[in-house]
Amino acid sequence: MFNLFKNLLEKSSADWQGSGNTQHQWRDAGLSEQQYLAVVLMLQLSHADFSSEQQEHHVVMQYMQQEFGLSATAAESVFSAAQTQAKDATCLHGFTSKLKGLPYADKLSILDQLWKVAFADGELEPNEEAMLRKIADLMFIRHSDYIQSKLAIRPELKAN
DSSP states (O other): OHHHHHHHHHHHHHGGGOOHHHHHHHHHTTOOHHHHHHHHHHHHHHTTTSSOOHHHHHHHHHHHHHHSOOOHHHHHHHHHHHHHHHHHOOOSHHHHHHHTTSOHHHHHHHHHHHHHHHHTTSOOOHHHHHHHHHHHHHTTOOHHHHHHHHHHHHHHHHHO
């Protein structure tokens, strides 16, 4: 029984790595491991409401182009690899374990972007909010900062 749990934990921590092909795509685009994992989390969140909306995908593509300076072609390649990774993922731990070592301000920046993805379709589904809470917990983000991030992003998107 112990070996079963050990194998599951090992799989979950290696879960993000996927095939070598996806690794080449994000490395070839010049992204760091943490940047790629943030994109995968955004795409996982976009599927949390069980409807992958075009608005959510547009927010992720725009983020990659603006934040990482990727061309549309490179962003599309990374997006495709991350999309596959997000669909095949079995848990969040494999992704967040690599992100929790980032500086706190960087983790808050990722959380802000995740809120933008969640609000992209104009509504916040309970599954999206629950997933965001779990991600924030796994990245050791204080609850007060989680709430501040949510409140800061919500009005910004309603104004647009």
